[in-house]
Amino acid sequence: MPSLPERVGLDVGGTRLKAGRISFDGRVLDERSVAVPADGKELADTLVAVARELGAEHSVGLGLPGLIDRERGLVLDSPNIPQLEELPLGELLSGALGLESVHLENDANAAALGELWLGAARGAEHALVVTLGTGIGGGLVLDGELFLGAGLAGEIGHVRIDPAGPICGCGGHGCLETLASATAARRRALERGLPEDDPGNLELLAERGRDPASPEGELLFEVGRDLGIGLSTAVCLLDLRTFVIGGGFAAALDALGPGIRAGIRAGAYGDRVDLVRILPATLGSSAGWIGAASLALR
Amino acid sequence: MPSLPERVGLDVGGTRLKAGRISFDGRVLDERSVAVPADGKELADTLVAVARELGAEHSVGLGLPGLIDRERGLVLDSPNIPQLEELPLGELLSGALGLESVHLENDANAAALGELWLGAARGAEHALVVTLGTGIGGGLVLDGELFLGAGLAGEIGHVRIDPAGPICGCGGHGCLETLASATAARRRALERGLPEDDPGNLELLAERGRDPASPEGELLFEVGRDLGIGLSTAVCLLDLRTFVIGGGFAAALDALGPGIRAGIRAGAYGDRVDLVRILPATLGSSAGWIGAASLALR
Numbered sequence: 001m002p003s004l005p006e007r008v009g010l011d012v013g014g015t016r017l018k019a020g021r022i023s024f025d026g027r028v029l030d031e032r033s034v035a036v037p038a039d040g041k042e043l044a045d046t047l048v049a050v051a052r053e054l055g056a057e058h059s060v061g062l063g064l065p066g067l068i069d070r071e072r073g074l075v076l077d078s079p080n081i082p083q084l085e086e087l088p089l090g091e092l093l094s095g096a097l098g099l100e101s102v103h104l105e106n107d108a109n110a111a112a113l114g115e116l117w118l119g120a121a122r123g124a125e126h127a128l129v130v131t132l133g134t135g136i137g138g139g140l141v142l143d144g145e146l147f148l149g150a151g152l153a154g155e156i157g158h159v160r161i162d163p164a165g166p167i168c169g170c171g172g173h174g175c176l177e178t179l180a181s182a183t184a185a186r187r188r189a190l191e192r193g194l195p196e197d198d199p200g201n202l203e204l205l206a207e208r209g210r211d212p213a214s215p216e217g218e219l220l221f222e223v224g225r226d227l228g229i230g231l232s233t234a235v236c237l238l239d240l241r242t243f244v245i246g247g248g249f250a251a252a253l254d255a256l257g258p259g260i261r262a263g264i265r266a267g268a269y270g271d272r273v274d275l276v277r278i279l280p281a282t283l284g285s286s287a288g289w290i291g292a293a294s295l296a297l298r
Numbered sequence: 299m300p301s302l303p304e305r306v307g308l309d310v311g312g313t314r315l316k317a318g319r320i321s322f323d324g325r326v327l328d329e330r331s332v333a334v335p336a337d338g339k340e341l342a343d344t345l346v347a348v349a350r351e352l353g354a355e356h357s358v359g360l361g362l363p364g365l366i367d368r369e370r371g372l373v374l375d376s377p378n379i380p381q382l383e384e385l386p387l388g389e390l391l392s393g394a395l396g397l398e399s400v401h402l403e404n405d406a407n408a409a410a411l412g413e414l415w416l417g418a419a420r421g422a423e424h425a426l427v428v429t430l431g432t433g434i435g436g437g438l439v440l441d442g443e444l445f446l447g448a449g450l451a452g453e454i455g456h457v458r459i460d461p462a463g464p465i466c467g468c469g470g471h472g473c474l475e476t477l478a479s480a481t482a483a484r485r486r487a488l489e490r491g492l493p494e495d496d497p498g499n500l501e502l503l504a505e506r507g508r509d510p511a512s513p514e515g516e517l518l519f520e521v522g523r524d525l526g527i528g529l530s531t532a533v534c535l536l537d538l539r540t541f542v543i544g545g546g547f548a549a550a551l552d553a554l555g556p557g558i559r560a561g562i563r564a565g566a567y568g569d570r571v572d573l574v575r576i577l578p579a580t581l582g583s584s585a586g587w588i589g590a591a592s593l594a595l596r
Binding site for chain 1: 436440441445448451452454456457459468473527530532534536538539564565567568570
C-alpha cells in the first residue's frame with residue numbers, strides 16, 4: 001500500500017496543547033502535552049515545533065476551540081483562546097513543514113471523532129459526544145459519521161433550556177452551559193454556600209457528591225437534571241439513544257447520572273429514557289488529538 | 299420499465315381522510331377527502347374502500363398520527379385518534395386489496411416526504427418540515443432523506459422550551475406545542491380577552507394579526523417567538539438553515555414570521571438568523587398523502 005499509515009493530530013485546549021502520532025489502525029505511537037502560549041505567534045511556533053517533533057508529513061489534523069473556517073484554515077472566533085483568531089494556521093503549518101494539507105476541526109467535533117474511532121462511540125450509528133468542561137461542547141454522529149449540517153452542528157451547549165436562566169457568553173439566556181458546565185456547577189455550589197472547591201478542578205465536589213443525600217449530591221443531581229433536559233432536545237429531535245460524556249467534568253458522571261436520566265425522562269416524549277445509554281468517554285484528554293489525526297487519515 | 303409508475307397514498311387526519319393517486323413523476327391523477335369515522339372498524343373499512351376506489355395495487359402508503367410500528371403495520375399510540383390504536387392496518391389493507399406491502403409513516407413525516415418530493419423542501423439538503431396545527435409535528439430531512447434516528451426523530455413539538463410552561467398532552471411541561479400550536483394560540487388569545495375566534499379555524503386571528511400593532515399582532519409575535527425558540531434548538535444541534543412551515547396554522551405565517559426570526563435570533567448561537575430560511579409549505583393538506591404515496595414509490 002503506497003499511502004502512509006501514520007498521522008499526527010494536535011488539539012489546542014484552554015491551557016494545554018495535546019498532540020500525538022497514531023497508526024492507521026489506532027495504535028498511539030507518540031504523545032505530547034505542552035502549555036499553550038498566551039501569544040498567538042508563539043502558539044503558532046509551538047504548533048509547528050510539536051508537529052515537527054512528531055514527524056508530521058503529508059498532512060496533520062488540528063482540533064481548535066471556537067468557530068472554524070475549514071476552507072481558509074483558521075479560527076474565526078474563539079472566546080476562550082482569542083490569540084488563535086485569524087491566525088493563518090493552515091498556511092503556517094503547511095508552509096513550515098511542507099505538508100499537503102492541514103485539516104482543522106472544532107475541538108468538540110475532534111473529540112467526537114476520537115471517541116467514534118477508538119472510544120466509547122465506536123460502532124454507534126447515531127450518538128452525541130458531549131464535552132463537559134468549562135463550557136459544554138458537542139459532536140454529533142449520525143449514520144456513523146460526524147454530522148456538520150451547514151458547518152456548526154453539535155452545539156448542544158447553546159441549546160436554551162430556561163428562558164429565565166443566566167446570561168451566556170454567546171449572548172443568549174439560559175443556554176445549557178450556563179446551568180450544567182463545570183463553571184456553572186462551581187457557581188451553583190458557591191450560591192448554596194457549599195465549601196469552596198479548588199477552582200482548578202471539581203474533584204472535591206464530585207467526590208462529596210457521590211453521596212446523593214449530601215448537599216453536593218443534591219446539587220449534582222440538579223445540575224445533572226438540567227444536563228438531561230438539554231440532552232432531551234436531541235432525543236426529541238433525533239431520537240438519539242446514545243450519549244457519550246467526556247471532558248473534565250465527566251469525572252462527576254457517577255453523581256450526575258441519576259439527574260441526567262431524570263432530566264431526559266422529563267424532557268423527552270414517550271418512555272424512552274430506559275432505552276437511552278449514557279456512556280463515559282474513554283479516551284480522556286487524548287480524544288481531541290486522536291480525532292484530529294483521524295481527519296488526516298480519511 | 300416493468301415496475302408500475304403510479305402509487306396510492308392515504309393520510310388520516312383528526313377529522314378528514316385525504317388520499318390520492320400519483321404518478322412516479324409527481325402528477326396528481328386523483329384525489330379524495332372523506333370524513334374520518336369515529337369507530338375503528340369503520341375507519342379501517344373506509345381506508346380499504348378509498349384505496350380500492352383509487353385503484354391501489356402492489357402497495358400503498360399510509361400517513362397516520364401518533365407512534366407507528368412500521369414492522370407490524372399498526373399505530374401503537376395516537377392521542378388524537380385513539381380508534382386507530384392497535385388496528386392491524388397493514389394486514390387489513392394488504393389482505394382486502396391483495397397488496398404486497400403497506401408502508402406506514404407518522405403523519406408529520408409523511409408531510410415532510412411530500413414537501414421534500416414536490417413542495418417547498420424540494421432540493422433541500424437539510425430541512426425541518428414543521429406541521430403547525432392542533433399540535434406541532436415535524437419531519438427532519440438530513441442529507442436529502444427523511445431522518446428517523448431510532449424511529450421517532452423529528453418531534454420538535456415536544457422539545458421543552460420553558461420549564462415553567464403549561465403541561466402538555468405528553469406529560470411534560472412547556473413543550474413547544476403548549477406554547478405555539480394553533481390550540482396554544484387560541485388559549486393565549488382567550489387568556490388576553492381577545493375577541494373569540496371561530497374555534498374551528500384561526501382565520502380571524504391570523505387576519506387581524508397582520509397588523510403588528512394590533513393586540514392579535516402582538517400575540518402572534520409572541521407565539522412566533524416561542525416557535526422560533528423551539529426551532530433554534532435545531533439550529534444549535536444541527537445547524538439547520540431551512541424550515542418549511544405547513545399545517546392549518548401556517549395560514550398565520552405572515553404574522554408569525556417576525557416573531558419566529560426573533561426567537562431564532564435569541565436562541566441560536568452566533569448571528570445565523572439571517573442565513574435561515576422560513577418557507578411556507580406548498581402542498582397544503584395534500585402533503586401527507588403525497589408523501590405517503592412516495593413511500594410506496596421508493
